[in-house]
Amino acid sequence: MKRLLLISTVLFCCVLLIVPATMAKAVKIRFTHVVSENTPKGWAANEFAARVNAALKGSYEVVVFPNSQLYDDNQAIEALSAGFVEMAAPSSAKFVGSVPALQLFDMPFLFPSIKTVHAVIDGEIGDEIRNMFVERKLGIKLMTFWDNAFKQFSSNVRPLLKRADFKGVKFRIMSSDVLEAQMSALGGVGLKLPFAEVYNALEQGVVDGQENTASNIYTKKFHEVQKYMTFSNHGYLGYAVIINQKFWDELPAEVQNTITKILTEVTALERQKAIELDQEQGQLIREYAEKSGKLKIFDLTPEQTTELQEAMKPVHDKFANVVPTKWIEKIKAME
Ligand code: LMR
Numbered sequence: 001m002k003r004l005l006l007i008s009t010v011l012f013c014c015v016l017l018i019v020p021a022t023m024a025k026a027v028k029i030r031f032t033h034v035v036s037e038n039t040p041k042g043w044a045a046n047e048f049a050a051r052v053n054a055a056l057k058g059s060y061e062v063v064v065f066p067n068s069q070l071y072d073d074n075q076a077i078e079a080l081s082a083g084f085v086e087m088a089a090p091s092s093a094k095f096v097g098s099v100p101a102l103q104l105f106d107m108p109f110l111f112p113s114i115k116t117v118h119a120v121i122d123g124e125i126g127d128e129i130r131n132m133f134v135e136r137k138l139g140i141k142l143m144t145f146w147d148n149a150f151k152q153f154s155s156n157v158r159p160l161l162k163r164a165d166f167k168g169v170k171f172r173i174m175s176s177d178v179l180e181a182q183m184s185a186l187g188g189v190g191l192k193l194p195f196a197e198v199y200n201a202l203e204q205g206v207v208d209g210q211e212n213t214a215s216n217i218y219t220k221k222f223h224e225v226q227k228y229m230t231f232s233n234h235g236y237l238g239y240a241v242i243i244n245q246k247f248w249d250e251l252p253a254e255v256q257n258t259i260t261k262i263l264t265e266v267t268a269l270e271r272q273k274a275i276e277l278d279q280e281q282g283q284l285i286r287e288y289a290e291k292s293g294k295l296k297i298f299d300l301t302p303e304q305t306t307e308l309q310e311a312m313k314p315v316h317d318k319f320a321n322v323v324p325t326k327w328i329e330k331i332k333a334m335e
Pocket of ligand 1: 212
């Protein structure tokens with residue numbers, strides 16, 4: 001009996017030692033982002049993690065940290081470059097200090113459709129951007145681009161339908177200089193704030209308004225602390241999916257291939273998911289407005305759109321030393 005007890009105790013201890021040892025073997029790939037899981041980026045990060053974790057079971061594990069749990073997007077780029085996290089997907093605006101040419105995607109009313117954005121990303125301009133990441137030796141590898149959608153304006157001051165409505169209105173903007181210029185061009189003021197601070201800033205009146213996509217607005221309840229919202233589709237919001245270069249370079253070739261293949265598959269699915277969520281969550285905001293009576297929704301008429309386009313056009317030429325003019329001209333010729 002004593003012998004049996006001894007054997008079982010030894011076996012139990014072995015199991016205790018072996019199991020954590022095998023579990024500890026999986027190399028963690030920490031993926032940080034700032035938005036909710038029920039958004040295009042949140043969905044894609046989880047889908048990517050699930051697929052990698054199934055394909056590389058036991059040896060690599062993608063762990064996703066949503067909702068700014070680890071870093072806001074500006075910090076995320078520095079943290080990733082320093083190797084504190086392995087992956088992130090900040091919006092183009094957040095690269096103002098590292099790859100400022102990405103502000104191309106922040107240009108107001110430049111892209112007539114998401115299809116044009118894809119043609120740019122998948123074409124020569126996309127290749128030139130990929131090269132910029134290599135040439136700048138940031139310790140960051142650009143893996144792919146993910147979509148969110150076009151942005152909408154909201155405010156607590158008055159409906160935003162024509163240029164004069166923007167006068168003196170203080171907007172939260174992402175960290176892009178192009179977005180700051182966009183707000184000035186309209187007569188408003190842009191205040192750069194991290195995404196995690198937007199709800200409180202709106203609620204407490206630090207800013208009067210904001211611009212973001214339907215999914216970011218809906219999932220973070222910005223519409224519940226705003227009185228007016230205009231579906232303006234005035235600018236694109238999308239992401240550069242990045243990985244720490246050293247971490248990447250040290251991965252075995254077959255692991256790199258698996259990750260690249262999965263990212264390609266997820267990117268294709270994400271493009272569709274982004275369109276679906278934009279429609280779905282835009283509709284949910286409209287339903288909230290109708291039911292609560294606390295939010296008034298506006299859609300720009302073609303004339304109102306033209307007036308705002310004209311007001312914002314000078315921004316396209318203002319950043320010629322940062323965003324190549326030939327890119328802007330090429331995109332305009334694609335319209
Ligand atoms: C923002 O700061 O508004 C966005 O960049 C958030 C995001 O990642 O979509």
